[in-house]
Amino acid sequence: MPGPRRKTKNKPSATAASSSLAVALPDAFVEEIDDVQGWREIVNLLCDAFKLPDMSRRSGLKKIHANFSEIYRKMDKTYTKYSGNEKVVGGIVAIWAKMCVDAVLRNRLVHEGLIDKIMPLMDMRSTRLIGLETLATVTHHGGLEVRIEIAKHTPTLLRIMDEFPDHPKINELAVSTISHSVGSVINEEHLDKALARKLDVPAVLKQVLDAMRKPNASLILVDHGISLVTSGCQHCHQEIKALPPLLSLLAACLRVSDISVRCNALASFIRINSPGSEEENRFFDPRKLMDAVQRRFPGHLVDAMMDFGMLRCETTLLGKTAGDYQTAMMKCAQDHDLRTLGKTLAGLIVRTEFSISEGGFQSYNDRGQMEFMDVGLPFKAWTDSLPHCAKVLRDGNPTPLDLDMADILDIKFYILRQRIPDAIAHAQGAIKRNPQVAYFYYAIGLGADTAQALRAVKKGLKAKQTTPFVKYYMLWRAIVSAGDMGVTMLANARAGDQEYSEGIAFLMSALDDTKDFFDIAPPDARHMATIVNWFVVLTLAIKGPELSPDLKELEPAFKKLEIARRITEHIGFPYKKTQMRLSREMMLRLWPKAIKDFVSTITYYDALYDSSSKEQQSVAGAEDTLAAWLDEISHDDEDGHYDTHCIHPRINSNSVELYRCTYCRNPSAALRKCSGCGKVRYCDGACQKSHWFEHKATCKPA
Numbered sequence: 001m002p003g004p005r006r007k008t009k010n011k012p013s014a015t016a017a018s019s020s021l022a023v024a025l026p027d028a029f030v031e032e033i034d035d036v037q038g039w040r041e042i043v044n045l046l047c048d049a050f051k052l053p054d055m056s057r058r059s060g061l062k063k064i065h066a067n068f069s070e071i072y073r074k075m076d077k078t079y080t081k082y083s084g085n086e087k088v089v090g091g092i093v094a095i096w097a098k099m100c101v102d103a104v105l106r107n108r109l110v111h112e113g114l115i116d117k118i119m120p121l122m123d124m125r126s127t128r129l130i131g132l133e134t135l136a137t138v139t140h141h142g143g144l145e146v147r148i149e150i151a152k153h154t155p156t157l158l159r160i161m162d163e164f165p166d167h168p169k170i171n172e173l174a175v176s177t178i179s180h181s182v183g184s185v186i187n188e189e190h191l192d193k194a195l196a197r198k199l200d201v202p203a204v205l206k207q208v209l210d211a212m213r214k215p216n217a218s219l220i221l222v223d224h225g226i227s228l229v230t231s232g233c234q235h236c237h238q239e240i241k242a243l244p245p246l247l248s249l250l251a252a253c254l255r256v257s258d259i260s261v262r263c264n265a266l267a268s269f270i271r272i273n274s275p276g277s278e279e280e281n282r283f284f285d286p287r288k289l290m291d292a293v294q295r296r297f298p299g300h301l302v303d304a305m306m307d308f309g310m311l312r313c314e315t316t317l318l319g320k321t322a323g324d325y326q327t328a329m330m331k332c333a334q335d336h337d338l339r340t341l342g343k344t345l346a347g348l349i350v351r352t353e354f355s356i357s358e359g360g361f362q363s364y365n366d367r368g369q370m371e372f373m374d375v376g377l378p379f380k381a382w383t384d385s386l387p388h389c390a391k392v393l394r395d396g397n398p399t400p401l402d403l404d405m406a407d408i409l410d411i412k413f414y415i416l417r418q419r420i421p422d423a424i425a426h427a428q429g430a431i432k433r434n435p436q437v438a439y440f441y442y443a444i445g446l447g448a449d450t451a452q453a454l455r456a457v458k459k460g461l462k463a464k465q466t467t468p469f470v471k472y473y474m475l476w477r478a479i480v481s482a483g484d485m486g487v488t489m490l491a492n493a494r495a496g497d498q499e500y501s502e503g504i505a506f507l508m509s510a511l512d513d514t515k516d517f518f519d520i521a522p523p524d525a526r527h528m529a530t531i532v533n534w535f536v537v538l539t540l541a542i543k544g545p546e547l548s549p550d551l552k553e554l555e556p557a558f559k560k561l562e563i564a565r566r567i568t569e570h571i572g573f574p575y576k577k578t579q580m581r582l583s584r585e586m587m588l589r590l591w592p593k594a595i596k597d598f599v600s601t602i603t604y605y606d607a608l609y610d611s612s613s614k615e616q617q618s619v620a621g622a623e624d625t626l627a628a629w630l631d632e633i634s635h636d637d638e639d640g641h642y643d644t645h646c647i648h649p650r651i652n653s654n655s656v657e658l659y660r661c662t663y664c665r666n667p668s669a670a671l672r673k674c675s676g677c678g679k680v681r682y683c684d685g686a687c688q689k690s691h692w693f694e695h696k697a698t699c700k701p702a
């Protein structure tokens, strides 16, 4: 393997030297270096002179740990003494860059002032690439502190990009460094506003965009550029919105064949539309709905509802349920049969969301005020009947069905009282008794914990005792949760992270569920508009290149959306400017122009992303940049693993499949493999057990 010469047996010499005071290399040695051509050879000589172990191995890096102070002082003295000698300082910095793959060594080097020693290399012709290579390596391997320090040198990088606009390697390394460093700064939860302003993010984005559109831009450059833009969408949305060419490029990215690029573009659109967006109608007043039912829907809306089936529409069910609820209560006032009342209410609860409303047996008191009357039942307010009915259902010799209904009543009571944690805890207990009641998972899906909710509703969708309302509610929650989580993962993922595959798995899961939602949800379903918005943006990202330029595939969805919007308005709810609505509108607005004006960029990116050979991914340096040596780390001696490639792993459907439960299709990063075959993955033992009947035929050790 090419590279610095391996050390032979005389190991102890380094330790022996540590007792003496570190001194710079002698002039005679430097003269020797002056005669050498090529960076590889220079680094070889320096490694020998400093008696460094083989840094391609973990064991070698460990030896450097042990003697770091001694080794560093000697190198530093040499760097200072020969600071005008490009070969010496370039070679030394290259060796430091190599040490930076190790987090501990990197932090120590940065602490010793590494960055100030790299920057002078930028203005020397022969060392410029080594300096840039070092910055890209150091920032790639990370540490927020280091990235912030290097971000402060962004103006220097931009100046060099300006001076060498057509040098692909310089641009690649500069953009990579900027993406790692500035990307980290602007993606921070607690954005350092002063620093962001000082960095002049719009100018940075503009210059990176120009580099991304160069006909010789490399895959690494493009990939890092996209990653920077995605990060920027977190906090610098205004800057990004103010750059129309950047938005067009993002829209064009939806047509690129690589799915990770498309999903990144989607995540960007969703993020920049977060500020200024409105919350969905969270609290739905069922009385408004009742009024709307009585006002009658306009003809074209009635047609749409008839096409679906009037009796299955949400408003119809609501009207019918309200009547049934009244009747059941009145009957109970006469017969005092809480068991029958409980059974009826349990049936109403799983029929529609607003099944049980506040109310009571009303009468006027002596002062002429309305109040709830005591009719000899253990409750006055109707909603208080739920726990009493549940208790009666559990008394005596309850059947399993009695117990299911009692649990449904208790859970609904907690939900009505907005005691969601109690509802969830009760549902979790109920699932242990009977895992086939979908309503129990629905209840867990009401919780604020998105991951927990997603996991629960994905299981609930497989449960056998279910109703259309419970099912499409769970689908809504699954789509929105998986969508939100996927977008967050993609925006936080850095080059090389598995979060890319994970994030895409979440988005694909969300798109899968939109189809089932459309199959069972009525046109007046409360969340219809939200789901159509998700469907459109997810389809643009996941199916991008397959779609026709005029998007005629999406026409049925646009129709659904139009009807949903009119129904919302008829009911009297404002049609809110939600984040998803704004994202859909922006993406559709940009789509035609982006695919027309950016054909050559899309074709060029496709070629970049399709190329399988690594040489095509990066620009081969015109000079010997030591890139290969910096990359070269042997994994064979210990478990230690250093990821040195600054490139996103290519995503394919198989790698995405690793993040989906084989049984319930829940997307998750924490699945467990079947120990029998090691091929399929599950959320937990329950999913594995449910799938076993189907899986046992194919479960064989590989």
Ligand SMILES: [Zn+2]
Pocket: 140, 176, 180, 224, 495, 646, 647
């Ligand atoms: Zn990188």
Ligand SMILES: [Zn+2]
Pocket: 661, 662, 663, 664, 665, 666, 682, 683, 684, 687
């Ligand atoms: Zn599962």
Ligand SMILES: [Zn+2]
Pocket: 674, 675, 676, 677, 678, 679, 680, 695, 698, 699, 700
């Ligand atoms: Zn198996």
